[in-house]
Amino acid sequence: MSKRKNMLTNEDIVCFSSIDWDFNWQGHQEIMRRLAAAGNRVLFVENTGVRSPQFRDYGRLVSRFRNWWRGYKGIRLEENNLYVFSPLILPFPHSRLARWLNKRLLLRLLNSWCRSQKFNNPVVWSFLPSWLTLELIKGLPCRILIYYCIDSFEHSSPQAARIKASEQEMIRLADLVFVTSEQLREHCSRGNANVHKFPFTVDYEPFEKARESADSQPPGDLGSIPGPRVGYIGGLHRWLDQELVASLAEELPGVNFVFVGPEQEPVDSLRGKANIFLLGSKPHARLPFYLRYFDIALIPYRITDYTDSVYPTKLNEYLAMGLPVVSTPIREVVFFAEQNPEMVSLGRRAGELAEVIRRRLAGKNSPEEREARRARIELARKSSWSVKIEQMSGLIQEKMDAVTGTVQPQWRERLAESLSAHREKTLAVLALAVLLYGVLLYSPLLYFLGSPLKIEEPLVRSSVILVFGGGVGETGRPGISTLERTHYAVELYQKHYADRIIFSSGYQQFRRKDAEDMVNIASGEGVPRESIIIEETAANNYENVVNCLALMRSHGFSSAIVVSGQYNMLRTKLLFEHQYELDPAHGLPSDSLHLAPVAGSIFFHPVEGSRFAQLTAILHEYAAVVNYWWRGLILR
Known part of the structure; x- marks a missing residue:
């Protein structure tokens, strides 16, 4: 350097x-x-x-x-x-x-x-x-x-x-x-x-001024919360392990956990806990005055591929106030702790973190802690933005x-x-x-365009559940559609709507097969392997239908619940009807198939889902219906 x-x-x-x-x-x-x-x-x-x-x-x-x-x-x-x-x-x-x-x-x-x-x-x-x-x-x-x-x-x-x-x-x-x-x-x-x-890192000077300020009163909303206080500053985002925090609060009922920052994700797991306080977003200049009155600072991040690449800025801000830091072992904090022994205490589970917090609170007035506080402050000063x-x-x-x-x-x-x-x-x-942009994505036009594609029929106990795959995601892992359809099929199976499941998809990406992903997910949720049939050659919706009908005939299934995407239902229904017309001898009555789009799909959620992606899906479905009609794959 x-x-x-x-x-x-x-x-x-x-x-x-x-x-x-x-x-x-x-x-x-x-x-x-x-x-x-x-x-x-x-x-x-x-x-x-x-x-x-x-x-x-x-x-x-x-x-x-x-x-x-x-x-x-x-x-x-x-x-x-x-x-x-x-x-x-x-x-x-x-x-x-x-x-x-x-x-x-x-x-x-x-x-x-x-x-x-x-x-x-x-x-x-x-x-x-x-x-x-x-x-x-x-x-x-x-x-x-x-x-x-x-x-x-x-x-x-x-x-x-x-x-x-x-x-x-x-x-x-x-x-x-x-x-x-x-x-x-x-x-x-x-x-x-x-x-x-x-x-x-940290803008050290404002933290130094707050630390040495003669004002001995904490901010009003913090002052009403008695100590000991374990605090966190920053966004309440999806990388924050809410379940871990809730468990930690239960482990330490005599400790109050204070969170200062904007709610960027729902925080229902934290609300209602007697010793968890959500103070909301504060001006950046006021954060040192909150930190000054914490006893311990917390970094309760989930351990994921993403957080393994994250260096939490709040770590330096905590150290600038001399606070003991307790964190989950995300990679950068582990690396920091190895280079700076005694600066951070690590724990993966609530019990481990609770033990560390108890030990830190017990020694907070000791000569060793006073010396450690000076060392933390000095380290933050040497690594400041200046x-x-x-x-x-x-x-x-x-x-x-x-x-x-x-x-x-x-x-x-x-x-x-x-x-x-x-x-x-x-x-x-x-x-x-x-x-x-406003007309297409923020008006009812989107749902008006999609309504003819949506079909949902009453659930009836059937011989088998047919699940049409949603594709492998861009990361090479199961995409959201695959996960949702598989989870819904497992839910129907566990409610005894059918005794067998056929997973149909020939989609493959990064050596990951969509059908195998669905089988693995279902098996992991308790569906016996002998209750699952895998169909892994279908390259499109037409082949999903044709291949599944052939499997139903060979296994003697007389009825089925069909699980697919919300806007895929019309095309699926037309494909099945055409197959009935072409081959009346298949032995299945025309009312033997019951369409069951995924309930509560995140993809099609009016708030959480991407309106642009939904519009793309609707236009794709209409184009596919026209294409299949032109090729004679559905009734003309």
Whole structure:
């Protein structure tokens, strides 16, 4: 690592962020704010996304429109030297057409910005390795490219996993790659030799001031909660192990568990517990004053492929307040604990964590704990943002020649002149895009279009349950449709609607066979292997029907419940009816099949499901029905 530690200054920086400026305060904002304060001019481009918005994103969409409106063409001066761009784009990050349109809209504005503000050869710094970001970077003047890899996109969500190829390209093109964890270092080093580890850390000075403040009263909502207090700050997201926390609270009824942060997922497992308190989101500047009155700090994360690549920023914030830290053994915390003995106590299960907390509370006033507290604070000071950004600056300065620039006070007027010829066209395109998006995805039109495809019949005890596979997911593991259909079939079997199950799918990806996945899931939930028949050659819905009818005939089954997707029911029914017409001798009465779409599917949920994915599924079904009709596979 470079020994040069002078802060970067007098440079122009374009930052492509993976979060919005007003989102939970993280390293993205901290780094850019400090670079701007050091005399660099920064354009902070807010998140352009890796997935289509869902209903739960309504608040963020409103905030984006509001921020776009209060800026000029979406750009506003947030602080001295720091401009924030809140772009309005078509929210379909994996559509080539939408990406092409977004690129044209954004590049025109960004290049106009660079010309009007004399951003000559800026440093381009990206937290977001999407195809759109890559295309924008290639269309901009660029002194050097820095990619800061802070997430394992491959494991964070199915939609985020779709940018794997663009991330590999970003890693290959970058002049410098910064990472936040050992796993991400290993990941990025396969494509770039210039990789440096910089975990997100702590803005040490505000924590020091809060720790040494003469104010001896805790915040009001915390003051009403008696000690001892075990606390957590940060988002209450899906990586937080709620079941573990609930069990821990039961193990320690005399300890109060305090959570300070926004609820990003339902937290029903935590509500109603007498010694669990959810205080909600607080301004970032107030967090040290909550931490000051915790006895122990907690990191209760699930252990997953994703969390194995996560370095929790809160770890440094806890240490800056001198707090004992208790955590589940996610990889980066284990690595940190090995390098810094006695700084973190680990436990995988509630009983182990409870024992650690009891021991820590018992010794909290001991001389050993006072010495450990001083050591934690000193470690946090040495790894603060001030230190880390100076180290980053040394690496950046080695990669480029000095570029001087001056602040341009009339940026708004010059940008207006540069864009005046395109104003009406840009507004018209944006208005049309917003209107189209709202009509298609946030009106009843979607469900009106899909209603003719949905058929559900009363459940009747039958000879067998037919399950048509949903495909292997992009990770090579069973997709959500496969899981839902299999679980529903098992539920029907356990309720004695049939004594046998046929799993039908010839789909295979990454050496994973869909039919075998369904068998393994059902067996794991208690269905005897002898009750399962596997059909693993069907490549489409037509072959599902034909092959299952042949199996029913060979096994002497006289009736069946058919489990498939909600909007797949019409096509399935038409295929069965056509087979009856072609082969009356099959021996099955016309009312022997009962269609049972998956009950309560997450995919088709009006809030949790992706409306764009639902629209795609509906259009696909209509196209398939027309295709089958044209080929004579269903009745004309």
